[in-house]
Amino acid sequence: MPILESLTNSSPLEILKNIVDVxxxxxxxxxLITIIKGTKAVQLLKGIFVILIVRVVTEYLGLNTLKWMMDQVLMFGFLAAIIIFQPEVRRALEQLGRGRLFARSAMQEEEERDRLIEAFSKSVSYMAKRRIGALISIEKETGLSEYIETGIAMNSNITSELLINIFIPNTPLHDGAVIVQRNQIAAAACYLPLSENPFISKELGTRHRAALGISEVTDAITIVVSEETGAISITSNGDINRNLSIEDFQKQLRLSWFGAEVEDTNTSFWKWRRRKDG
Structure with a gap:
């Protein structure tokens, strides 16, 4: 085969250069894909791929008229792509000029983390002040699909306004848990398993028991806002951190969800840990 022969006849340096090139x-x-991700350019790229596939098929089947049409489309396609993708091309060139093109992914990830933490903090603070009960479970490594199926599918972006609106009393979705999957609200009004631990404090209601229950069978992080007291809690790995201030809530959520390092502060919240075998 030509490829194998060329590899055999090439020096190790040339092979290394070819690998680096690829x-x-x-x-x-x-x-480039990360730049256009989430924009209308994604749909347009799909259209271009369809045209390329049609061009190959017409060549194979001998459909000369359709082949000629595809050739004309491809001939002027480069100019059309520049016009159609003008906003994306301009944005990429601006980032290249600032030296940010290849640092974009890490920067976007950090910005998305900050946005999510801010959205949860605003919604939790609003609901805690007004004693609006809330239960939000965040999927990590262990899938929560079986619990998502018990609720109402949403597949929505996370915003503080949407989270608050879901848990407003007497609305169709307020009763149950919101489950977050891949940085989106996957479903609302979901049922979570209640903890069967007999040593749970009698002060904890159904929301807290559900939050502890899901943390005992998965690695999910669950946020609870008490309807009776407005207290904010977070559960993970069978543990519950109760009576968190907004500052402590942000730090605990960032640490549990993203594994990001936080400063060591003397927080005053009470931590309860489930006991085993008495």
């Missing part, structure tokens, strides 16, 4: 091309394509 990896760089893939990296450039990857960065």
């Amino acid at each position: 990896l760089l091309v893939w990296f450039v394509f990857y960065k």
Whole structure:
């Protein structure tokens, strides 16, 4: 085979250069995809791929008229792509000029983390002040699909306004848990398993028992706002951190969800840990 022969006849340095060349091309394509991700350009790219597939099929089947049409489309496609993708091209060039093109992924990830933490903090603070009960479970490694199926599918972006609106009393979705999956609200009004631990404090109601229950069978993080007291709690790995201030809530959520390091402060919240075998 020509490829094997060329590899055999190439020196180790040439092989290494070819490998680096291919990896760089893939990296450039990857960065371009991250730039247009979430924009209308994604749908347009799908259309271009369809045109390319049709062009190959017409060549194979000998459909000359359709082949000629596809050739014309591809001939002027480069100019059309520049016009259609003008906002994305301009944004990429601006980032390249600022030296931010290849640092974009890490920066976007950090910005998304901050946005999510801010959305949860605003919604939890609003509900705690007004004693609106809330139960929000965040999926990590262990899937929560079986619990998502018990609720109403949403597949919505996380915003503080939406979270608050879901848990407003006497609304269709307020009774049950919101489950967050892949940084989106996957479903609302979901049923979570109640903890069967006999040593749970009698002060804890159904929401807290459900939050502890899901933390005992999965690695999910669950946020609870008490309807009776407005107290904020977080459960994970069978543990519950109760009576959190907003500052402590933000730190605990960031640490549990993203594993981000936080400063060591003398927090005053009470931590309860489930006991085993008496």
